[in-house]
Amino acid sequence: MHNFTSLLFGLDEVQVIDVAPTTCPDLLRVVIEMIETQAACPSCGVFSGGIKERPQRRIKDVPGSGQQVELWWRKRRLKCVEAECPTQSFT
Numbered sequence: 001m002h003n004f005t006s007l008l009f010g011l012d013e014v015q016v017i018d019v020a021p022t023t024c025p026d027l028l029r030v031v032i033e034m035i036e037t038q039a040a041c042p043s044c045g046v047f048s049g050g051i052k053e054r055p056q057r058r059i060k061d062v063p064g065s066g067q068q069v070e071l072w073w074r075k076r077r078l079k080c081v082e083a084e085c086p087t088q089s090f091t
Helices: 004-009
Strands: 014-021 027-034 051-053 056-064 067-074 077-079
16 A cells, blocks of 8 residues: 555655745755664664664655655664664664
8 A cells, every 4th residue: 555655756665754844935845754663683683663863864855746845864763672782773
C-alpha cells in the first residue's frame, strides 16, 4: 500500500511528518522520516528503538504543485542497547 510520501516522491520507506511554508512565498518545507522505528546495530545485530537524537538533513529541492519544495530528512540516531558493543549509536 502506498503512503502519501511514496506517491509524491517515490519513496516507499518514509513518511511525511511536517509540511510548512517558509519565509519565501514560493517555497515549501517538507520533512520526512523513516517509517520503521527500530533497526539492527550494524556491528552486533541487536535491534534497538532507543533514540539518541534526531538530526535533520536537507536532501534536495524539488518542484511540486507550482512551487519549490525543500525536502528535509529527520534521521533517527539510535542507541545500541548491547553493553559490550563498540558501536554506541547508529542511523
